[in-house]
Amino acid sequence: MFMLGPLGFTAPLVLLGLIALPVLWLLLRAVPPAPIRRRFPGVALLLGLRDEEAEADKTPLWLLLLRAAAIGAAILAFAGPVLNPQPVEPASDLPLLVLMDGTWADAADWPRRVERAQVLVEAAGRAGRTVALARLSDRPELPLFQSADAVAARLAGMQPHPFGPVDLAGWAALLQQAGAVETVWYSDGLDWPGRAVLQATLLDAGRLRVFEAPRPLLALRPVRFQDGAVQIVALRLPAAGEQAVEVSARGLDPSGIDRELARATLTFASGATEAETALELPPELRNRLTRFEISGTRSAGAVTLTDDSLKRRKVALIGGGADAEGLLLLSPTHYLRQALQPVADLLEGGLKDVLQANPDVIVLTDVARMTQAESDGLATWAAKGGLLLRFAGPKLAASDIGRGAADPLLPVRLREGGRSLGGAMSWGDPKALAPFGKDSPFFGLPIPPEVTVKAQVLAEPDPDLAARTIAALADGTPLVTRKPIGQGQVVLFHVTANADWSSLPLSGLFVQMMERLAVSTRPGQPEAGDLAGRIFAPERVLDAYGALQDPGSLPGVAGEDLAQAQPGPALLPGLYADEDRRVALNVIRPDTALSPAVWRAGVRQDWQEALQERALKGVFLAGALLLLLADVLAALRVSGRLSGSLAARLCVALLALGLAPEARAQDDGFAIAATTEVRLAHVLSGDRKLDDLADAGLRGIGARLFERTTIEPAEPMAVDIERDELAFFPFLYWPISADAPLPSVAAYQKLNLYLRSGGMILFDTRDAGMVGGTSLEAKRLQLIASGLDIPPIAPIAPDHVLTRTFYLLQDFPGRHDGPIWVEAPPPDAVQAEGMPFRSLNDGVTPVVIGGNDWAAAWAMDDRGIPLYPVGRGSAGERQREISYRFGINLIMHVLTGNYKSDQVHVPALLERLGQ
Template structure:
């Protein structure tokens, strides 16, 4: 490409035709030929006569310039002018390698990075160079160079990963040796191990240019609980001036709806790269929090999930009246208080009193006898998921109730008396603990050799004793037994809670065992020893933009790997559940420090801002055509063939054509007239011709039903390109989601958010029947598309939602498939008013409806009005199609009329139709 300042030419040789302009000048000067002047006396007879066909003796200078400019504009147009082209290394014809870190730090401005890479690839394509694209978050492999058009098409589907590049040294080894290439590295600006090795390998092939975004990298560290408050810490790089950040804490409100529950402000001092704050929250609110995020930042690093470490359990300690007797160190609950006070909310009082506080755990230390009312209350509490933790002692050993085979508050039957070890009259030496079995929740915990048991209560041999034993002594006698009761469980330590029978309460193992039993939670990152031998199953995982999604078919993770926290393709950030606890694995750990990438001075570093290329060929051609039209008008006027009035009209017409042609307003005006002249339904163009055809046919069928059954008479549906077309003309958009649909541009997202804020509605249809729990390719694509949309919290449509009664009374909303739908969550204060069967929801219309029922296929009709696709089988299928049409009618009525069916004036008629 040949450059003149900001202007480039893709075919600069054509500009040599400008040399011919002087030749054209002389040719134009010679046409028409200049007349020869002769004095002839007879000319006096012609005086006073007027020649209707005047002809100039020579071409005027201004007309010569007009024609020369027209020819020059045409020549320049065919030379392929481009404003602000990507310069690159214009002297190089080597292949182009585009390297993207593609980690969590890139997600915040990912669309700009994709646009930058597209500009690079398109510039290489104009130069005839091949292009290869690699993401450093992928497993290392040799780059594959392809045509630039293939690389550009691939870029639309490239997404960042929710972790940092993990194997840059492997990528360095995978680079081709001795191959000439030019490299453009889109860096996230962070230092990663192995970056220097990869840079050296890339420089062996040719020059390397680095692109870095000027935006600061912001991250949120895991939330901790310390000194009675929630501790929040954020990081930034680079450390700039004073800055404030808003951190949103989200969780489930009392209605079970995910929403923001509290917000905190963090302030970075000038030159500081870390900011901290603390929130003093009541336990009830703190236990609801599930997620903290930096407001306005779409990045997994700006999100931290919470787990059991933030949810302090309420533990009731009941010592059977022995706490007030004797020395403090001999108290049955003393060591339990020491172990649990830092990590749990302790409750004191009688059993009937503490049950009113709904504790998570009740601890009974040597309590042998309970009243029948207390036993019944405990059983009800256990049925709801409580944990009853019991410790033995002299009272329990002597109790005859403990030996009952039907006592539901003990996991096993006990023998009378106890077993003494290590005394003059004992059965033997003090016993140590046996290693924990694989089926035990304590499996993987190291057993200190100094822990010994001198006395215990023994369990009666039973067929299921081995299954209920979760810890045993070296001789095989049970030390800890467990039994499920309803949704809860009963656990018995066969020793005392103090050091009377064992030194176990004095050891660190005691605290770890309580942790494994979910009696307490540690407000720190678990260590490998704590999680060893356990398998954790992912419940929710984060993508690079910080959106939590279904893990799909991801396998379980070993506890050791989870504790190590080495994120990668096989271990994604998210929430992982084990048998007894849940662990949050976040992108940023408590000891993470953001460090800037340091590049050698020889490396050229550019900003991420890419100058927008603009092809000028069309503009120059339009200018040439306009000048030629003006030349025709001028030639006619000079020859005297145009009157002044007609010449003025032609000039105005030519000027209007010239102003309208470059902007191509005719098409836009036609679209606006078509969209606004009548009520029209619209569908979003996906790029898949078959899907778009079905969407158009579906809206055609729905429009026919609206015409037949309501006062709405929609015209033919229209296809909408969200990148180019105006959305405000349509009250409703049907958006079928495909797995490979490109993400909207930044400008399109702005239009979509403005559309949703100003009353528009979008029906998102993943067409996957909702059977894959949000893990289908279409659902995952919708999650990416919706990540940048201003969408409120959603919930499954309630039975009293206005959509159930805007025209038809409905409880199901099927399409070709029958599944649930999601709408905007109702406010927490939406209460049912007196005399109304429905809640007051007169506060707007949900901006989005989300489902996977493939409504367009159920609505679709051909040109003859016949259904295009089968729905179900037989009459049941046709009934489902009819309900699908009714849902469509309800939806359009809801869009056009809002929530008016929640008004009380309609209640009598609705109750009559409902038969109430």
């Protein structure tokens, strides 16, 4: 291919035809346009005379240039011009191997990588080469060389994984069997283990090229709670200069809606690869957090999920009145306080006072007597999900609590007195603990041999005793028993909370048992021993773009694997849970550091962005044809057979016809599709997931319109405000993202004409109407709206026509329930006599602005099942129903205009009719 700047030619020899243009020039000068023949009687006097020197008139210079340009355009067309041709590599008959890292680090620019790889595969197909495609984040498998068309089809559906390469050394061993190949490697830019070995193997097999975009790569380590604050650490590849990133802390608000609860800014120093900050939050807010993410970065590595390790539980300690007596080490709550103070928020006081604070756990140490009001309040609190943890002692052993009839605040009935071991009057030697059973929450914990029990309260034999025993002594007597109370539970340690009856409070096992019972905060990074013997089921898993997905039919994971393993095909990052614990497995581990990939000598590296290759043969041929048609018109004009104004108009028409034949055909198809049926439309945001959500939302509200009204909308359409005609659509849904592109000047002109012509745009920032427009989406909307001709807006009035277009509404929720703004009513709007509402906007409000994420509430799949949760339980489904009703009101308002508003004129109309 012959290159001439950004233009290439596939048949450069045809360009030699341009040498003939001077010959054409001479011919055209010798053959002028034929003159008009007119009969004039006086010419008869000239008959018979001869002009000795006959000379033809010269062809005009502009006509010569026009004809030369037409022939030159035809020559260029047959030379095969190509815009932005891909660099021509030395001819090779070797098979082509395309490697994609396909990791979370590729997610941010994955579409561009796929587009570039498709161009490469198509070029290989034109050369008749076979192609193989491999994703290094898959398990090693010998690549299959196929036709380029088959590989291109696979490539279009390929997505990155939310983890790193599985086994690069294994890939290297397999690729040694592939023989001589040429390899193109689309790298994510990170230095994964085994990359050097794979590089050496590929260089031995043939030429190796690497495509690696020079883009910033950011990641988050798992957050941890330390020194009273949430510690956040961000990572990046080595880079010069400072860089500030914003981290959003998200969680559920009291209504169960996911939203941003806090935001922190981290600044990388020049050359630094880590940035850290501390985020101080009140316990109530901190316990609601579910994830942290780097704003504006779509990657699983830029997201860290939180679990029980971030939630400091509120624990109330009640010591039975003995805390102030005797030595500190003999205090019933001393060892509990020492174990729990670093990892929980402790409350102390009377039982009535701590119940009002609604703690997560209440610990009673040797408390035997309670008033009836205290007992009832404690039972009610436990039934709502609280954990009541009780310890025995001399008072409980001497009382009649739990004797005879079962006590609701004890898991088992107790025998009178107690059991003493290892003394002069004892029943035997101190007893060790028996191994924990598989059904026990303590299963898997190692039991130190020095832990012994020398006294305990005994349980009465009952049919339920074995099922309620979760820890026992070596002789089988219960040490810890448990019973459910409503949604909560009561647990009894049959020994004291201090060292009087056992050495258990002096051991590390005591702390681990508190963690297993969810009394204390979980450790930030669980160890294999903490999770051993337990199976954790996946609740939600992360995809490569950092979005949480349903785990589907993924199996449970052994606790020891969850604590030690790295994310991979068999263990996706996400949230895992068993009966009483949730563990987050994040892509980035606490000890992870980002290192750039290092390439060996002989590896060609391409850092440039690929431009789309475009063949221009058709364009040049069309241009040549138009120039030849213009030449015909010019010849007619010069010869006097065509008037100048008509010739000019025909030339302009031909030029317009040739400039955009494809665009016109496309516009015709778009116009036909948009106007043959009623269609709802959404504005393309540039974010594929957001566009898919908008499409699903409009499908959902369209289905409800079809069911409940006479409006039968067709499939919704996506609108590009830069290219498409907007007048075809009465309604546009515009979801705003934080990085939404600003419209061009031409697009603003189209949008303003659309609004002035009666169209409506529903702007949705999806931020739950954050106060003061402080969210990134709200700020972006302010920039976008600055160029729009929007009338003054105000919060929707209770008597606005949108409240009664089809349904009577007071709220306008989506997935969130926040305020909305519409065109402000005129200052002179008054209530008509006899009517319950004012004469407000006599027409359709051009804009509706809110942040309620209506598309998520409306969205449904092909079976009519909602795609996204709204609120909780029946209250959430009621909110979804009101959201549907708002959507129906909105579309009815758009299509019927001021129909409902005209009711204010009914009294005047009746008066005119004499009624």
